Amino acid sequence: MSAAPEHNPTMARMSLAERLEPHAPVLLIIALMILGLIAIPSTSSWLTLTVSGLAMGMMIFIMASGLTLVFGLMDVINFGHGAFVSVGAFVGISFLLMLEHMTGAPSLWLNLTAMMVAIVGAMAATGLMGWAFEKVIVKPVYGHHLKQILVTMGGLIVVEQLIIVLWGPEEIFINRPEALKGAITFAGAALEKYRLVAVGIGLVVFLAMRWVLRRTKIGLIVRAGVENGEMVEALGYRLRLVFVGVFIAGSALAGLGGVLWGLYQEVITAHMGNQTMILIFIVVIIGGLGSVEGCFIGALMVGLMQNYVAFLEPKLALISNIGLMVAILMWRPMGMIPVVKAK
Amino acid sequence: MLNKLLSGDMPRSTVLAILLAVILICLALAPFIFPGVRSVDTAARICIFIVLVASYDLMLGYGGIVSFAHTMFFGLGAYGVALASTHMGRGFDALLVGSLSGALIAALLALLIGLFSLRVRAIFFAMITLAVASAVAVLVSQLSGLTGGEDGLSYKIPRELGPAFKFADGELFGVKMNGKLLKYYLVFFSCLILFLLMLRMVHSPFGRVLLAIRENDFRAEAIGYRVVHYRVVATCISAAIAALAGSLYAIWLRYVGPDTSLSMEIMIDILLMVVIGGMGTMYGAVIGATLFVLAQNYLQNLMDVASHAVSGIPILPDLLNADRWLLWLGVLFILSVYFFPTGIVGRLRQGK
Numbered sequence: 001m002s003a004a005p006e007h008n009p010t011m012a013r014m015s016l017a018e019r020l021e022p023h024a025p026v027l028l029i030i031a032l033m034i035l036g037l038i039a040i041p042s043t044s045s046w047l048t049l050t051v052s053g054l055a056m057g058m059m060i061f062i063m064a065s066g067l068t069l070v071f072g073l074m075d076v077i078n079f080g081h082g083a084f085v086s087v088g089a090f091v092g093i094s095f096l097l098m099l100e101h102m103t104g105a106p107s108l109w110l111n112l113t114a115m116m117v118a119i120v121g122a123m124a125a126t127g128l129m130g131w132a133f134e135k136v137i138v139k140p141v142y143g144h145h146l147k148q149i150l151v152t153m154g155g156l157i158v159v160e161q162l163i164i165v166l167w168g169p170e171e172i173f174i175n176r177p178e179a180l181k182g183a184i185t186f187a188g189a190a191l192e193k194y195r196l197v198a199v200g201i202g203l204v205v206f207l208a209m210r211w212v213l214r215r216t217k218i219g220l221i222v223r224a225g226v227e228n229g230e231m232v233e234a235l236g237y238r239l240r241l242v243f244v245g246v247f248i249a250g251s252a253l254a255g256l257g258g259v260l261w262g263l264y265q266e267v268i269t270a271h272m273g274n275q276t277m278i279l280i281f282i283v284v285i286i287g288g289l290g291s292v293e294g295c296f297i298g299a300l301m302v303g304l305m306q307n308y309v310a311f312l313e314p315k316l317a318l319i320s321n322i323g324l325m326v327a328i329l330m331w332r333p334m335g336m337i338p339v340v341k342a343k
Numbered sequence: 344m345l346n347k348l349l350s351g352d353m354p355r356s357t358v359l360a361i362l363l364a365v366i367l368i369c370l371a372l373a374p375f376i377f378p379g380v381r382s383v384d385t386a387a388r389i390c391i392f393i394v395l396v397a398s399y400d401l402m403l404g405y406g407g408i409v410s411f412a413h414t415m416f417f418g419l420g421a422y423g424v425a426l427a428s429t430h431m432g433r434g435f436d437a438l439l440v441g442s443l444s445g446a447l448i449a450a451l452l453a454l455l456i457g458l459f460s461l462r463v464r465a466i467f468f469a470m471i472t473l474a475v476a477s478a479v480a481v482l483v484s485q486l487s488g489l490t491g492g493e494d495g496l497s498y499k500i501p502r503e504l505g506p507a508f509k510f511a512d513g514e515l516f517g518v519k520m521n522g523k524l525l526k527y528y529l530v531f532f533s534c535l536i537l538f539l540l541m542l543r544m545v546h547s548p549f550g551r552v553l554l555a556i557r558e559n560d561f562r563a564e565a566i567g568y569r570v571v572h573y574r575v576v577a578t579c580i581s582a583a584i585a586a587l588a589g590s591l592y593a594i595w596l597r598y599v600g601p602d603t604s605l606s607m608e609i610m611i612d613i614l615l616m617v618v619i620g621g622m623g624t625m626y627g628a629v630i631g632a633t634l635f636v637l638a639q640n641y642l643q644n645l646m647d648v649a650s651h652a653v654s655g656i657p658i659l660p661d662l663l664n665a666d667r668w669l670l671w672l673g674v675l676f677i678l679s680v681y682f683f684p685t686g687i688v689g690r691l692r693q694g695k
Contacts, residue, residue, distance in 0.1 A: 079469070147680055149466070151677055154676040154677040157669055157673035158674055158677070162670065165667060165670070281470040281473060285471065318482075321474075325471070329459055329460075329463075330459075
């Protein structure tokens with residue numbers, strides 16, 4: 001009788017690399033910040049750039065989140081998403097121009113109220129538009145990616161042209177509300193007040209969204225729908241209605257992002273939606289189509305990257321984001337946090 | 344003979360056959376039938392856009408891949424010729440080197456983008472091309488030392504293609520026998536050859552496999568075709584032909600700039616031409632490009648007239664303003680994707 005093969009089970013802790021792996025996307029943001037700190041000579045300008053990078057990332061996240069959820073839920077890819085950004089910006093800025101007595105006053109509360117009014121107005125307008133867009137343009141082409149891309153692109157062209165008809169072809173320059181102009185100094189770094197507000201709004205939106213998705217029944221249905229839509233329908237939920245709701249919410253968020261982005265750039269044009277679409281797509285691809293967390297992390301990375309590189313070598317800013325996308329796709333071909341479909 | 348030349352793809356509709364014949368004859372004899380500078384220019388533009396749109400259709404209609412970087416490839420060819428002509432001096436060698444290197448770079452870039460995106464999902468390709476194309480457009484306008492930035496580049500092309508060169512005395516049907524005529528026929532015949540080449544390609548076994556992939560990629564894979572390989576190869580060929588069309592455009596205009604060869608507007612024009620003409624047939628590109636370029640040149644005048652006619656009513660004049668013609672084309676585009684996904688050519692063939 002031969003001896004039993006040697007069998008000595010050992011209990012080993014997972015190695016550090018293995019334990020860090022699930023958190024890799026979040027750690028990447030920190031790694032990017034540290035890289036920036038090394039590459040940028042002065043700490044104060046690094047701080048300024050980091051804050052503006054975060055602000056930009058938050059805004060992109062707000063605009064991109066709707067797109068990624070809509071895709072995850074119904075496999076609908078909306079190339080016209082940028083139209084909501086433009087319309088949101090134009091409606092919001094029109095409100096702000098009407099409320100000039102409030103934005104011109106040096107009181108922070110009056111300014112913020114005016115901004116809230118503009119944001120609510122813009123979100124209502126784009127939400128309504130999203131509802132119409134879904135009904136007229138997207139609904140007839142469910143299940144056809146090719147047609148979806150073509151038709152939503154057509155929708156974007158039409159909306160862009162309608163904006164020009166309604167608001168005129170010239171770009172509109174805007175003044176930020178009085179109390180949000182200028183910067184505060186913190187640790188020797190100048191931090192623009194408006195960017196801090198943008199970071200705040202972005203965080204609130206992200207946390208609210210996370211709460212809705214994780215803690216409420218509707219969020220549960222949405223998450224289940226992303227994972228396995230047929231099963232959710234078999235359980236008796238009308239996923240189509242949920243989808244329309246998500247589409248409207250996503251459009252409204254794009255409108256909110258449009259207002260914030262317009263105030264950030266201090267100028268709006270009818271083509272701004274088309275321009276932001278490029279960043280939005282990069283973010284959505286980096287994050288993994290359909291994943292909200294991935295979208296958030298991707299947006300922050302793109303925002304930081306853009307600001308750091310623009311400081312170090314201005315001509316490479318947009319290219320750097322494409323490089324980032326390429327690198328991430330080489331690492332994880334489906335994006336950082338791929339959505340697992342149970343199909 | 345004709346059957347062989349058209350690779351067995353006869354028009355299969357009397358109206359379509361007549362339309363195609365009229366377009367071919369008009370383009371072939373354009374300098375003689377329509378002798379004005381503007382109309383010859385329009386004819387050359389139509390020739391070049393037919394090739395450009397057909398090469399896009401190779402990707403969209405046959406491969407089922409949506410790309411937003413087609414103007415980038417077009418621009419690469421155009422800038423290839425421009426840079427070669429600037430640095431190598433005027434001469435046919437510069438044109439040749441410029442066109443070929445432009446086509447090569449376009450194909451390589453298409454290969455890279457294709458390998459990155461097509462292996463995951465075909466829709467990634469649409470998004471990534473949009474991002475890359477806009478980055479290239481920004482880069483071209485920023486690297487003004489090399490590309491002339493927003494102003495673009497003007498350069499000299501060989502003397503034999505200029506109006507000062509006369510290859511025969513006298514006039515034929517009132518048209519001077521000068522280099523301009525030669526240049527038009529260079530463009531015309533190059534476009535004709537490229538078009539027939541593409542027609543050959545889509546009716547070869549390779550084209551059949553592409554159609555199979557478009558209809559059902561899962562099944563094509565199951566039969567044993569490497570879907571990703573076929574898609575990537577189609578993308579590369581399409582990019583190279585688009586670059587060649589760009590080179591011809593650069594030769595014709597003797598100028599390149601971001602507006603004429605790289606802008607997003609041209610991309611949208613191409614999309615409209617493909618869809619309105621008919622996806623998935625090469626003849627769709629002919630009809631679409633011809634109608635669109637003619638409309639671009641002449642419809643705007645008509646809209647101007649209409650806009651003045653309704654000047655009393657609010658908003659309507661703005662909607663009919665000649666600059667807003669994209670609005671109406673966009674509406675037409677959406678409607679045609681819904682109701683005539685096969686475009687004009689598909690309709691004509693059905694109604695036979």
